[in-house]
Amino acid sequence: MKIEVEKSALLAAYKAGNADQKEMLEHLYGKELFAFDWREVTSYEKACEVLGIQAREFKEIGDRPQYMKMANAMQQLLVICEAINGNGSWYDKNGWGYYPVFVLYSKKEMQQLGEEECKRRGIHQLLAAAAALDSEDAGVRCADTSYRGAFAGADCGFPLCLNSEEKAEFVGKQFFExxxxxxxxxxKMD
Incomplete structure (x- = not known):
């Protein structure tokens, strides 16, 4: 008799199981099936699969649909970060958290770099700004420099916290939009 099991159901059972149950599943299906590689989380749907939850989307209703789009994006990013963090901790063993940080370039800087160099570096023109205090300080969880480089910081944004620098860079690139x-x-994407 052959029994087929959905992989997502098997992973959910493994995640919810105690040590003995996990050992039994590893014996039956192989340990490598349950090995977690956070780099495989390349979509919201994959993150939901890893966490054993259903993908959800807020309805774009009411007189502020743009807010629902932002809420959808935030909810998806939080789920993605939870799945990528993998061990239930949003911080590393030293209590440090890492964040996707975006460097903002002025229009003049982008013109100086040129279109080809901007494309090579993955630099995109933004069609709106979340905060702009003056010509030297603008941010969306961005790295900013001001006072001729004497001050640098990462601020102005919701902390989508990850437990390693590599994971934060991955989320910033993989889930940029x-x-x-x-x-x-x-x-402005090409």
């Missing part, structure tokens, strides 16, 4: 949507920003 979703990060922008979270803040109501539309990047």
């Amino acid at each position: 979703l990060c922008c949507a979270c803040y109501g920003i539309t990047p």
Whole structure:
């Protein structure tokens, strides 16, 4: 007799199981099936699968649909970060958290770099800004420099916290458009 099991159901059972149950499932299906590689989380749906939850989307209703788009993006990013963090901790063993940080370039800086160099570096023009205090300080969880480079910081944004620098960089690149949507920003993509 052959029994087929959905992989997502099997992973959910493994995640919810105690040590003995996990050992039994590893014996039956192989330990490698349950090994977690956070780099495989390349979509919201995959993050939901890893966590054993259903994908959900807020309805774009009412007189402020743009807010629902932002809420959808935030909810999806939080689920993605939870799945990528993997061990239930949003911080590393030293209590440090890491964040997707975006460097903002002025229009003049982008012109100086040129279109090809901007494309090579993955630099995109934003069609809106979340905060702009003056010509030297603008942010969307961004790295900013001011006072001729004497001050640098990462601020102005919701902390989508990850437990390693590598994971934060991955989320910033893999989910760039979703990060922008979270803040109501539309990047000009090629």
